[in-house]
Amino acid sequence: AAPPAGARRLNIGVVGFGKFGQFIARAFARRGAAVRGTGRTDETAAARAMGARFYPMYEQDEFFRGLDVVVFAVSILSFEEVLRNIPAEYLRGKLVVDVLSVKVHAKKTMLDALPGDADILCTHPMFGPESGRAGWQSLPFVYDKVRVGDHERASDFLAIWEQERCKMVEMSCELHDEYAANTQFITHLMGRILGEQRLAQTPIDTRGFQSALRLMETTCSDSFDLFYGLYKFNAHSHETLRGLRESFAQVERQLAAKEAYMAAKADMASE
Ligand code: TYR
Known part of the structure; x- marks a missing residue:
């Protein structure tokens, strides 16, 4: 055998x-x-x-x-x-x-x-x-x-x-990179962005914030060379970065639209 x-x-x-x-x-x-x-x-x-x-x-x-x-x-x-x-x-x-x-x-x-x-x-x-x-x-x-x-x-x-x-x-290597750009790279990207904000513990942390801190710590303790490698050597990462920037703007627009709507409603009530 x-x-x-x-x-x-x-x-x-x-x-x-x-x-x-x-x-x-x-x-x-x-x-x-x-x-x-x-x-x-x-x-x-x-x-x-x-x-x-x-x-x-x-x-x-x-x-x-x-x-x-x-x-x-x-x-x-x-x-x-x-x-x-x-x-x-x-x-x-x-x-x-x-x-x-x-x-x-x-x-x-x-x-x-x-x-x-x-x-x-x-x-x-x-x-x-x-x-x-x-x-x-x-x-x-x-x-x-x-x-x-x-x-x-x-x-x-x-x-x-x-x-x-x-x-x-x-x-396949191809499918891996497609997935990884929207899983691993986006995770490191978010962690690095949060790292730029210099987040720190407070006495009133929610569970959600604790997990944001963890995300920041785990991704920022990997080398910047790894982060750069994930970006430079995965053809899909550029699209992920662009998409994230677009989503940031979209969420800001949603807030602005809601603000305009609330203001208009208040106007109508006072007329
Ligand atoms: N370095 C992290 C850890 O130790 C996560 C990691 C996982 C980094 C896969 C790179 C990688 O390709 O868990």
């Missing part, structure tokens, strides 16, 4: 070993994968603490040797440059995965830059170290098998997210 998915011990390399890279690497290690990390800053201690191994950038040769899966956990803004700076031979035959918050850009860049015999899996875990702190159960994991030859290897990798009980959502 075939071994159950996830039974093979995957060798997974995480390129970009920052907060998010380490966050997912920890789960890979917990689920029995042999994990390596690499990145600009030395994270040897963090890697060791999770039973992984850190390779400095100048040891690329050793880092890539024997990997089954390479996961890119770098910023949206640096993704293309990082990808193009890795010699194609290192990625040949491997499963290459990205976790960017924008998907069409990731897909196009990988199709363009990767050697033809590399498998491509585009993913977006819809959570991070904060929202996924208490576990990943029921949190959406979006994926698109853009180019998969070795199905067993891809299933073994996806099994990790399944075992963490993510809500697995197979969806």
Whole structure:
């Protein structure tokens, strides 16, 4: 009988070993994968603490040797440059995965830059170290098998997210970006706008205001580079921004119209 998915011990390399890279690497290690990390800053201690191994950038040769899966956990803004700076031979035959918050850009860049015999899996875990702190159960994991030859290897990798009980959502990169512009980007946009207002707690906060504060805090604590990436590298975000501005004006017009109506009514009553 075939071994159950996830039974093979995957060798997974995480390129970009920052907060998010380490966050997912920890789960890979917990689920029995042999994990390596690499990145600009030395994270040897963090890697060791999770039973992984850190390779400095100048040891690329050793880092890539024997990997089954390479996961890119770098910023949206640096993704293309990082990808193009890795010699194609290192990625040949491997499963290459990205976790960017924008998907069409990731897909196009990988199709363009990767050697033809590399498998491509585009993913977006819809959570991070904060929202996924208490576990990943029921949190959406979006994926698109853009180019998969070795199905067993891809299933073994996806099994990790399944075992963490993510809500697995197979969806095209195109549809993801359409949805995300009106869900994730608009959320960050509203949070940033509220952040500009410098909202703060008072003794009389309503539940609604408490949730506005939470929105502000969670979105403003992500980097501005992430926010900019959501805008710049999702073709639908410009439309979301324009639509929001239009809605702001529309609501102001509704208030003005009501005010005019009330004034006219008061006029009539006094005649
Ligand atoms: N950073 C936030 C968290 O930790 C939310 C987030 C989720 C940010 C998905 C980006 C992203 O693509 O929960």
